Amino acid sequence: MGSHCLGSLSEGLLAFWHSYRIPLLIVLSTTIFLVQAYRKFPSKSKTPASSSTPPSPRSSSPEKHEKISVTNSRGSPEKAGPKVVSGPKRVVGKKPVKTGPPVAREPLSFIQPMIFFASLTGTTERYAKVLQEDLRDAAQRRADPDNRERGLLPPQLHDISYIDFDDFFTSAPKAPLNSPGTRYFYCLLIPTYNTDSILNTFLGHLDETHHDFRIDTGSLSTLAGYSVFGFGDKEEWPTEEEGFCSQAKELDHWMAKLTSKKRAYPLGFGDVKGNAEQSLKEWTHGLQDIFFDILEHGGLGEGVPGSGDPLESDEEDLDEEEPSDNNAKSRKRNKPQAVMDLEDIKMNSGNQAASPLPVDFTTAGKPPAPENTPKEMVPKTSPTYNALTKQGYTIVGSHSGVKICRWTKSALRGRGSCYKYSMYGIKSHLCMEATPSLSCSSKCVFCWRHGTNPVGTYWRWQVDPPEMIFNGVKEGHYKKIKMLKGIPGIRAERFTEAMRIRHCALSLVGEPIFYPHINQFLDLLHGEHISSFLVCNAQHPDQLQNLQRTTQLYVSIDASNRESLRKIDRPLHRDFWERFQRCLDILREKRDQQRTVFRLTLVKGFNIDDEVVGYANLVEKALPCFVEVKGVTYCGTSSSAGAGLTMKNVPFYEEITEFVLALNQELERRGLKYGLAAEHAHSCCVLLASERFRVNDKWHTRINFDRFFELLEKEKADGTPFTPEDYMAETEEWALWGNGGFDPSDERVYRKRKNKAQVTEE
Template sequence: MVSIRAPHVAMAAAGLALIMASIAYVMRKEVAKDRSLPVKKSQENQCCNNGQCEKESKPVTVRILYGTHTGTARGFAETLQKKIFALNIAGYAFEPSVVDMKDYDQDNLEHEQVVISILSTWTNGVPPESAKVFCNWLQDMELDFRVSKTWLKHLAVATYGLGNAEYDEHYCTAAKQLSKNFNTLGASRICKRGDGDDNQDQSKHFEQWSDQLIAALCEQYGGLAQPKNNKEWVSQKEFRRQKRKEKAIAAGTDNEQVMITDEDRMNEIVLEDEDADEPVNKGDGVVDVEDLGVVMKESEAAALSREMVTPLQRKALTKEGYKIIGTHSAVKLCRWTKHQLRGRGGCYKHTFYGITSYQCMETTPSLACANKCVFCWRHHKNPVGREWRWKTDDPVELVEGAISRHQTMIKEVKGLPGLIQSRWEEAFTVKHCALSLVGEPIMYPHINEFCRELHARNISSFLVTNAQFPDKIAELEPITQLYVSVDAATKDSLKAIDRPLFKDFWERFLSCLRQLKEKGQRTVYRMTLVKEHNMKEIDNYVELIQIGQPDLIEVKAVTYCGKSDASDLTIKHVPYHEEVRSFCELLCSKLDGEYGLATEHAHSNCVLIAKTQFKIEGQWHTWIDYDKFHQLVQQYYKDGTTFTTMDYIARTPHWAVYDAPEHGFDPVETRFRRTKEGKVVEIEYTATDSGCG
């Protein structure tokens, strides 16, 4: 009686269905005829001396190598290992194993039978750190004239790349290069390379690719009863050369070139150019001019009907507390909302601008962004893009959905210890909207209509843009306060920190700053300080401030959100509050008296620098008269009457100004701390040097 170990029961059950589907796929698609499959010198089973087919055969070793930065490639590799292992239930003999490329002994490569590589691409098209040594070594082997171009002719390989198509020439380049290196060194491809786009359903695409890979493995290594013996591989190029020679001899000529067909030529192109892995159109590929417009419209329509957030991204964002609205928007309850509901202090916007934190809604009409910043506190679980190419939801429905979900989250916090009942009741009336959250809100095609809907409900608008869409800034109607993120002061450091998708990111960035100068309402530079990255470029920051001449400059220490595979930042990169203050004092000294140190919020490690025009008769006026703003903006909508920053200013209270003993903590609130025993106790407020905002 054959027994199956308990841990493998579930795997076997799931695997059996997969195997039967794979066999059906092989029979239906005749995978063996695919030109990308490796070819064996002989397809006959070896027989023993007594004429019986060999019953015992060593299992085929399948090495699954992965190179990862965020862990996705590792997860895919482990999933594939389970799939291949399940083939043994159906009578195959495979021995799959998963190895991190950084742990793989390169000397073993020439002794392998099957190698499957799953590799992501990181900044500037390079492999992730864990895969650099292996990838560079294989490339050296390819370039080394002493290494034979048939060195890996015995090896069957398959490669799957992870990347983002928005990065154009850097899309999956690490996997493409690796596949090319294998091919040049004589290895034969089991199936065509797969490229998984992070903006698509990557898991589904990998599943489809791995099913094709499984089918190809089944076909190459025999039927259900017994795997075929692993005989010596013949490269595709050599196989086709032999076939052309046979054709030439049959035609009575020894000139092989005469017999090269269009199909042969096409196959040679695919072989030599690894990037040409996609199926080739059998037609002439020509589109009539008359049909060109129709084709383009059909293509655009198909793109605009696609939802922005993939199922995997939706799952990741929902897990982090996001409430998804429609197909491309979200709302999330800010921790400062919960803090002030319990009387434990408001956020820095309360200190700087007088918002009521427990009546502020944090949302975004676009979860997509044009950057993948290293300090992104959402760890890049959202989509990216350079233009709007998704299904578009109605702005009124988005605002209503955001408020509804925000109010639902307010209901859910009723049981918080220390909740102030009157504040909780007031929190259902949203008065402020922070359009920052995650993504790039200004990408949303109806951002003006969205803000109009907020203002119609007497909700102020604080919009943050990553400074990559100057045209959108130019088209933006008046809002309460417009932010531009200034994450670095030089082209190289901005590229390193923001990791932008646009090639002309620096030109776009500068253009956004110039557009900011033309806006009539409150404008802000949001500067995030990251130690060892952007704190030594103070003279360059001065130049950028002169370009955009913002009303206000928020200088904040980067918020450390814990270890993430998507970022190399650690707590050591977070400057202390005193370091932020010193930076701001030096910056103001270089701005020739045009700006001054207005307020600070020590708990958030943040300082507000303001134009000296906000200091009237010795008193700072950085707060906002929200009722006045709504009157002005409604008049603008009615007859186009313009207004300026100074038309809706309000006096900053004494406790909020720079160097006040409260350091930005509202004295009507009560500060608490947690003891080593885990108890929460009330304490007299003192400024913190914590690097966490």
Template sequence: MSSPSSSSSSSAAAHLTLLALLSATTFYCFYKSRRLKKLSSSQTLHPLNLSPPPPPKPKLFFISHTGTSKTLAHRLFDLLTSNDLAFDLVDPNHYEPEDLHRETLVLIVASTWEHGKPPPSGGFLANWLAESAEDFRVGSLLLSKCRFAVFGVGSKAYGETFNAVAREFSKRMRALGAAELLAVGEGDVDGGELDEVFDGWTKKLIEVLKGGFLENGVRGWNESDSEMISSDGDDDDGEENGEESGIVDLEDIAGKAPSRKSKTVIQSNGKLNGEKEMVTPVIRASLEKQGYKIIGSHSGVKLCRWTKSQLRGRGGCYKHSFYGIESHRCMETTPSLACANKCVFCWRHHTNPVGKSWQWKMDDPLDIVNSAIDLHTKMIRQMKGVPGVKLERLTEGLSPRHCALSLVGEPIMYPEINSLVDELHRRRISTFLVTNAQFPDKIRMLKPVTQLYVSVDAATKDSLKAIDRPLFGDFWERFVDSLKALREKQQRTVYRLTLVKGWNTEDIDAYSSLFAIGNPDFVEIKGVTYCGSSATSKLTMENVPWHSDVKAFSEALAQKSEGNYEVACEHAHSCCILLAKVDKFKVNGQWFTWIDYEKFHDLVASGKPFDSNDYMAASPSWAVYGAEEGGFDPGQSRYRKERHHKSSH
């Protein structure tokens, strides 16, 4: 049996041991929490993975035709592997250039083919780089995380075009912000020294990649340097240097060579304003030259040729034939000159800005509507005295009753689009809004418009990418989701198809399959309008379908719908056909594609739910498909220009 004193000593020792354990546990928990907090704060983009994602594996591209560049690339690949530098060997014919901004290291072995052009396998990549570098809307920081080096294979016998492709790749990559590891290597296939020159260049390259430094202070890349490229960790230099922490958009609208540094201006009221103008001086000058009247900082209005035509009694556009629009009382405007696509058939040759989200100064919707009407009526007044324009039509034209929210750009991008639509309807001006099917959420939140269009420029993912050239990587998912959003609308809805011969005229089955997704009331099918070739669009008159081609396509598409749609109207003058849902708009054998505009405005003003059947009106006989007039209003005078073609002899 222990004594009281020994029991007390044992109890004290136990207490001390317990306190020590608690202290150690508390210290460990405190240390662990600080460590986790530090890791979490430096890697907020990866809350479930405390290590930053590895950089993409470096790429070695070969652009070859006869096989010389491919052979050299394989030799370089083996050399890199033997030096513990892991690369992917890539044929650019199977590479998506839109992914280039994610690359951290790119090597290129490129041959120059006929007339200083790349071989076919590298043509798409070369064109993409050239277009991006020359497009003032693309930021020069696009490839800012990328290091690169180029070796060219050519023949000095071709003089000025010797290794033109390699030089061009170097120039374009640098223009887009990539850092060149060493000067372009230039090998001559006819000089007898190609192997020697290539080996010398690759030796320098390996030295740089294994940790050497360039004269300009740009460090070479190796796998241990991934932090230098991905910039993850505890370093706060970016904020101290005034750089933004956000992602740089692929398409920067501010102009060439934008800076990531915040362009903050202190206003007279002492507040900070970092907003930028959508319409730069260069864009403004270009659009004004094309006849646009710029409203504020991001909107525009333009007098349509069909407005001028109907003022002169020479007929209206297809909207007059299909829906009863008075073309001389129609105002074409847009609250956003920016777009999320760069379509090959863009009639403005991409002089308007592009972007994936609203990032500019925003004007008040009331100011936009007031200015649009004011500028539109001023342009109408300028038609006074033009041969054929009568005072009655001119007076009517000064009071626009319809607004086509299309023109150029993507009107639904404007954050206050609902307020703008409300203001137009308050003035009893009807609204036709066209969206490019890249903003499904905005389609869902849009208030009722008189008629809502979605551009369906292609029926497959590959053809849509080729024709619309969208900025979004998930463009197809956005496109399909936009069609689903259209289906939810109760007001009149339209698929707008633009046929481009040689691009999308063979996809009848694929187009037909899209009908079930959006279930549109109407399908407008129009042949593309040729507006001349440009650096960004190589369409020619060969791509423009005849009206007979559009008719044949439309009839075949209607037949595929198994009776759900029929060809209802046509407007031969503008090479346009209208399909309409039979069960909604064909009543007792008569088409009701026209609109009762006064009824529409009454329905909007009532605040009660309504649908497309509530404001339809009968179509006149001359507008119906197959009519002798071909959709031309007999109340107008058809004017045909005399065309004197030079003899080919």
């Protein structure tokens, strides 16, 4: 009975559903829609009225967002982030303003003075050390014994030639973790030179930093302050308008911009031939007062003399204005570069006497606009000219030079030639040391030119024709040879031989391939059967690539890694390591066309310890014909170049041989075919040679010069190529490794300390 009733009820419901299912579904859908619409109505009423302009992304009003509840697979609610319902995100050109609480800045507690200087002759370095001592004494004298948490720290001294500019002048150093209240203060002591120097590179860096859109224009504004003191020569430049302390003025200009006008004390001037020391003392006393004012008040404050008040530093606000005649020289970098018409270029190209446009050898920045009248590299009225001539150089034209080597005098007296004779067959009294470019792109710590030659990264000077240079250096060389005729011990037959130059070592000073017409100069040498030994510093790959055949091509390899090369060569190019690597690749390409040589100058404390493997990597990369390892020569004045070298940096010959044996062993381990070929113990020099120059178990490192010129002339006539093996000659027995390398036909003279007692050895 019960089952019958249930069956009748289910049949009735089913019949009702089939009859009324469409109306029921419509009613149910409508109900659900109304419920959802009702639930959404309150949230819509809270949003602002719609507008054609979307709300600003800077607004952090909570009405912009609603929190959405999300249910996971287990049914538990999950929190979701805020959902923007006002439209897509709008990208604007300014960063959103942070509305949170400002970050509290640590109050100033200590000032760390940083003294930066540049010095070619050592004068500015000496003054910088005087300033360092004065500030150190002031810090001790005015220290508060009751307050150990505030004061002036001992100053730090930095040579601009050694530092990486990015470490100090792209952004300011950060305070140490253990002393967050420490602020840095820059003291800059800068001389002014009339030739290119490291200062040009430094000022160029500041210029680029200020105009680099990726870097804040006030990137050094976290400094406590800065001040500049300049040294100049009023005899050469009597007034500021004529150039007195012009580079110091330019440095002060850029520092004011990069620090957001934090000049703490006015720019000081000192005349190196007058009151420089007294002026520096007065400037230092004023600077000390500023230090303690900053410590007392927590900053420069308003109204402090030199604090960047607009009335004093108004010229820093005139970027867009044309500079006046007085400061046009110091601010010439701001001038737009001239645009040259194609027809002008065509007309200029037909003018053979016109100087070539400046060629930029660095990727650090753009070269200045071409000047209508390029200046001389070494004018006769310049201090550089006087310094070089006092050192024995004969200046040829405006940028070339020649000098007699001490080994030339030694060979004329029958007392031996240099290592080039034992290893390659070059007699020193037949060799001329010259250069077509006195300028260099490095300031090597071991350079014996005393830092007096000009430096630069691109050629922008007057260009002398190669014929004038060639005739000038020959004339200068012969004049110096004739001056030696009265020296006791000069052999008549060698004096006669010396009046016919047979070899030219282009390694005197500067960078020979810097000269725009170096290939024409080489043609003039080879035209008179004068061999060419050219040395370059691996910083000009484009010039090296275009260099034509030389008798022997040297590349100075003064370090095995980037950091060591930066410290020892002090290159001006910011991409110096990349240039160095490109030069090695080029040298590998040239190894089958001409004799290539790695020149390693070893300096204790710089490039010897733990660098054998690194040097072996470089040899493996370039595969030079020869690896020439030589100890540095100390000439007594290296410290004047800011390097601080002493006799302790000069390796003993035993240390040189130990290094060479280790390098040779590493090359053998790698399967590179090199061997110990020759030596010249007197010069602390050892030669590693490729097995290419070992024939019938005998080394052939010397050069058959007559054969070289014969092959060269044939190549020019009909294009017949030749290789380094085609003009090699057998090495003399006395020059081989283990035999010392002194020519037995000469007389060796030993000197015993200061009494100069001489002992001869036949």
